[in-house]
Amino acid sequence: MVAPQLFRSARLLSSRLSTPIRPSFQQSACVPSVLSSRKYATESGVKEVTVRDALNQALAEELEANQKTFILGEEVAQYNGAYKVTKGLLDRFGPKRVIDTPITEAGFCGIAVGAALAGLHPICEFMTFNFAMQAIDHIINSAAKTHYMSGGIQPCNITFRGPNGFAAGVAAQHSQDYSAWYGSIPGLKVVAPWSAEDAKGLLKAAIRDPNPVVVLENELLYGQAFPMSEAAQKDDFVLPIGKAKIERAGKDLTIVTLSRCVGQSLNAAAELKQKYGVDAEVINLRSVKPLDVETIIKSLKKTGRIMCVESGFPMFGVSSEILALSMEYGFDYLTAPAVRVTGAEVPTPYALGLEQMSFPQEDTIVKQAAKLLRL
Amino acid sequence: MPPKLLGRGAVQIRWRKVATSPRRWGSSISQRPGSDSVRFPGAVNSKFTTQMSFVKPADIPAIPTYRVMDSDGVLVDTDRGPPDVTDAEVLTWYKNMLTVSIMDVIMFEAQRQGRLSFYMVSAGEEGVTVGSAAALSPDDVVFAQYREAGVFQQRGFTLQEFMSQLFSNKNDNGRGRNMPVHYGRKYPKMHTISSTLATQIPQAAGAAYALKLKALQNPNHPASVVACYFGEGAASEGDFHAALNMAATRSCPVIFVCRNNGYAISTPTLEQYRGDGIASRGIGYGIDTIRVDGNDIFAVYEAMQAARKLALEGGPGGGRPILIEAMSYRVSHHSTSDDSFAYRARVEVEDWKRRDNPIIRLRKWLERQGIWDEDRERETREDLRRTILKEFGAAEREKKPALREAFTDVYEEMTDETREQMQELKRILQTYPEEYDLRQYEGGADSL
Numbered sequence: 001m002v003a004p005q006l007f008r009s010a011r012l013l014s015s016r017l018s019t020p021i022r023p024s025f026q027q028s029a030c031v032p033s034v035l036s037s038r039k040y041a042t043e044s045g046v047k048e049v050t051v052r053d054a055l056n057q058a059l060a061e062e063l064e065a066n067q068k069t070f071i072l073g074e075e076v077a078q079y080n081g082a083y084k085v086t087k088g089l090l091d092r093f094g095p096k097r098v099i100d101t102p103i104t105e106a107g108f109c110g111i112a113v114g115a116a117l118a119g120l121h122p123i124c125e126f127m128t129f130n131f132a133m134q135a136i137d138h139i140i141n142s143a144a145k146t147h148y149m150s151g152g153i154q155p156c157n158i159t160f161r162g163p164n165g166f167a168a169g170v171a172a173q174h175s176q177d178y179s180a181w182y183g184s185i186p187g188l189k190v191v192a193p194w195s196a197e198d199a200k201g202l203l204k205a206a207i208r209d210p211n212p213v214v215v216l217e218n219e220l221l222y223g224q225a226f227p228m229s230e231a232a233q234k235d236d237f238v239l240p241i242g243k244a245k246i247e248r249a250g251k252d253l254t255i256v257t258l259s260r261c262v263g264q265s266l267n268a269a270a271e272l273k274q275k276y277g278v279d280a281e282v283i284n285l286r287s288v289k290p291l292d293v294e295t296i297i298k299s300l301k302k303t304g305r306i307m308c309v310e311s312g313f314p315m316f317g318v319s320s321e322i323l324a325l326s327m328e329y330g331f332d333y334l335t336a337p338a339v340r341v342t343g344a345e346v347p348t349p350y351a352l353g354l355e356q357m358s359f360p361q362e363d364t365i366v367k368q369a370a371k372l373l374r375l
Numbered sequence: 376m377p378p379k380l381l382g383r384g385a386v387q388i389r390w391r392k393v394a395t396s397p398r399r400w401g402s403s404i405s406q407r408p409g410s411d412s413v414r415f416p417g418a419v420n421s422k423f424t425t426q427m428s429f430v431k432p433a434d435i436p437a438i439p440t441y442r443v444m445d446s447d448g449v450l451v452d453t454d455r456g457p458p459d460v461t462d463a464e465v466l467t468w469y470k471n472m473l474t475v476s477i478m479d480v481i482m483f484e485a486q487r488q489g490r491l492s493f494y495m496v497s498a499g500e501e502g503v504t505v506g507s508a509a510a511l512s513p514d515d516v517v518f519a520q521y522r523e524a525g526v527f528q529q530r531g532f533t534l535q536e537f538m539s540q541l542f543s544n545k546n547d548n549g550r551g552r553n554m555p556v557h558y559g560r561k562y563p564k565m566h567t568i569s570s571t572l573a574t575q576i577p578q579a580a581g582a583a584y585a586l587k588l589k590a591l592q593n594p595n596h597p598a599s600v601v602a603c604y605f606g607e608g609a610a611s612e613g614d615f616h617a618a619l620n621m622a623a624t625r626s627c628p629v630i631f632v633c634r635n636n637g638y639a640i641s642t643p644t645l646e647q648y649r650g651d652g653i654a655s656r657g658i659g660y661g662i663d664t665i666r667v668d669g670n671d672i673f674a675v676y677e678a679m680q681a682a683r684k685l686a687l688e689g690g691p692g693g694g695r696p697i698l699i700e701a702m703s704y705r706v707s708h709h710s711t712s713d714d715s716f717a718y719r720a721r722v723e724v725e726d727w728k729r730r731d732n733p734i735i736r737l738r739k740w741l742e743r744q745g746i747w748d749e750d751r752e753r754e755t756r757e758d759l760r761r762t763i764l765k766e767f768g769a770a771e772r773e774k775k776p777a778l779r780e781a782f783t784d785v786y787e788e789m790t791d792e793t794r795e796q797m798q799e800l801k802r803i804l805q806t807y808p809e810e811y812d813l814r815q816y817e818g819g820a821d822s823l
């Protein structure tokens with residue numbers, strides 16, 4: 001396993017570890033400072049909404065609009081959800097449509113898939129996607145494949161949702177990022193919201209989509225407030241699955257990222273501007289599958305340089321995929337080797353210092369970008 | 376695997392001895408004419424009946440709950456005599472229960488102050504954990520869920536070990552890789568706790584099977600069992616059912632100890648299952664089962680002791696699984712991330728705390744025996760509190776694990792790639808020493 005090429009990329013991956021050790025329990029800033037200067041601020045009717053409330057709104061609106069929908073999972077009803085995303089839904093929609101289940105992921109996921117195959121539109125919440133591993137067969141072998149294998153007879157309009165990826169102080173079995181796992185399965189659609197608008201628009205799209213859709217939320221974003229436009233506050237707001245969003249336009253470097261890393265990348269971009277005067281373009285993927293290759297390649301052609309930032313493990317990940325696509329579709333436009341900043345190649349440790357070194361931090365992104373741009 | 380790969384080097388096991396159940400080919404089953412019972416292969420002793428009636432669980436009386444002393448600490452059945460344990464032993468149990476209980480209060484508070492990210496207390500379940508562990512031998516193996524600090528305490532886990540794990544310092548057996556309360560120890564062997572519910576249950580059956588094979592291969596190997604702990608909530612996972620069936624069919628010497636404490640986070644047992652607790656499931660899998668009063672440490676101890684004997688019956692190659700359902704009440708919040716008054720009444724909790732609690736019950740017993748009193752109680756509590764706080768302070772001040780520990784043990788031997796990454800990190804840390812405060816990490820950058 002000592003191919004010279006692997007060494008090179010391994011070096012790149014590892015310098016992500018160059019994070020200063022931070023004091024305990026710091027709330028790492030994932031709302032970019034640039035937000036305050038964004039266009040939202042001047043728009044009328046813009047409201048600050050947390051990702052949690054945005055998801056809650058999306059659920060409430062879709063439960064209201066479509067009698068076929070129902071939500072089930074551990075602690076979703078009485079307790080309002082482990083992270084309070086389903087707050088108030090039991091009171092509003094009753095125990096037939098907001099269902100607490102025993103601790104049997106394989107059971108309630110299987111039931112949800114069965115209900116979807118029978119024509120209902122279940123929303124299946126996992127306490128975290130780490131526990132969806134208990135039910136993975138239903139998601140991959142049944143939900144993703146049955147429509148195809150039944151010759152198109154059996155529908156499977158189901159939404160799987162829950163927190164995914166890095167959290168704080170919960171160690172390896174609660175911190176894994178599964179974007180690449182689900183992103184590799186034909187038959188599934190996969191979205192990963194960052195902002196409140198993303199959260200609402202993508203979750204609603206997922207529920208309405210006739211296919212199985214995996215909505216990868218992030219625990220550290222739930223409490224984060226984002227400006228939400230007037231249009232997004234309405235109950236007809238949906239975002240298209242498969243379209244990325246350019247969160248920050250730039251000409252010198254394309255940063256492709258998703259979920260919580262979007263905020264980190266925007267902060268890094270602001271620092272790059274301030275320190276070096278370079279303009280990074282930050283693309284929020286929003287959708288992992290289908291992937292908006294067009295937006296990525298268009299940006300790459302403009303900037304000539306591409307970097308991926310994600311919290312998954314380095315190998316066979318979302319970044320690996322995007323780097324491969326950049327090579328396939330943008331090779332002639334690249335003026336520097338593409339780079340990825342990812343989670344470390346170790347099961348996430350608990351100890352605070354070690355944990356922080358295991359995930360991309362803003363200064364890692366800045367440093368890697370500076371290196372890529374030879375600044 | 377192609378047979379020749381097994382090779383001459385492979386350990387010789389006399390497989391035929393392993394099979395204690397009838398050999399499959401010897402159990403040819405056929406229906407005898409005129410017989411009054413069924414001889415189908417799947418149900419060999421079922422009587423024929425002309426009454427069409429469904430078995431109604433509600434008509435079957437609930438499995439009784441074994442107890443030795445009542446909630447006032449009084450022996451219920453005076454004919455049987457007191458439990459067969461020395462005063463010294465019982466006093467050790469009591470102190471172990473107190474230790475865990477006081478540590479819980481201190482650590483819960485410490486979490487609230489932000490000194491560790493997470494904690495789980497076991498208030499109300501000290502009788503189940505300490506009492507069952509007391510019946511184990513040091514060679515027995517434990518798989519726990521997370522609310523079994525009493526098992527660790529009773530089996531010699533030191534306060535320093537608890538605190539080092541909780542503060543993930545350099546002395547932590549888990550090297551700072553696990554969430555607090557995910558303890559583990561090499562000997563007496565207690566497998567490191569896993570966050571994913573119920574995975575320990577089939578693994579325990581597998582480990583018990585390994586012990587059985589070990590005993591077959593080496594007659595000098597001490598006869599030992601696996602004790603596997605889990606909550607009634609975790610028993611809803613498929614893993615629980617798979618484990619019981621596998622353990623029964625492979626005759627694994629494993630004792631399944633279900634801590635039925637009434638709740639799984641906010642989910643009460645009524646929403647978790649509809650049968651007669653977890654005990655009724657053991658019977659369905661053909662496993663000898665008992666339900667005990669978990670607040671009665673003597674009942675737990677005696678049941679565990681008997682279970683251990685049964686599990687090892689038949690000598691090497693024999694053995695079988697046992698299920699114990701220990702009833703108690705989760706007095707505490709589920710964890711520091713939970714506020715249980717959102718889903719249960721405060722009075723309900725207060726009632727259990729005061730009226731029927733394993734520690735208070737044993738204290739009453741001890742006082743009746745004349746080996747405990749108010750003064751000793753106060754002194755012991757103060758003493759324990761002081762010792763715990765001392766270890767707490769020491770562990771909190773202790774250095775964090777070496778940076779190297781982020782990389783070691785991903786594989787048995789570090790791969791070239793990992794080594795390369797580690798060297799790169801070292802180079803960066805040494806190039807920019809002002810940027811990184813490495814003082815709290817054992818060995819600083821040199822550990823890399």
Ligand SMILES: Cc1ncc(C[n+]2csc(CCOP(=O)(O)OP(=O)(O)O)c2C)c(N)n1
Nearest residue numbers: 131522570571572606607608609638639640
């Ligand atoms: C596979 C899996 N699903 C869900 C969880 C989240 N979870 C952690 S503890 C818990 C409740 C377990 O209850 P129980 O088994 O009764 O044990 P108790 O907490 O009562 O001791 C849940 C749902 C998990 N850790 N793993």
Ligand SMILES: [Mg+2]
Nearest residue numbers: 606607638639
């Ligand atoms: Mg429980």
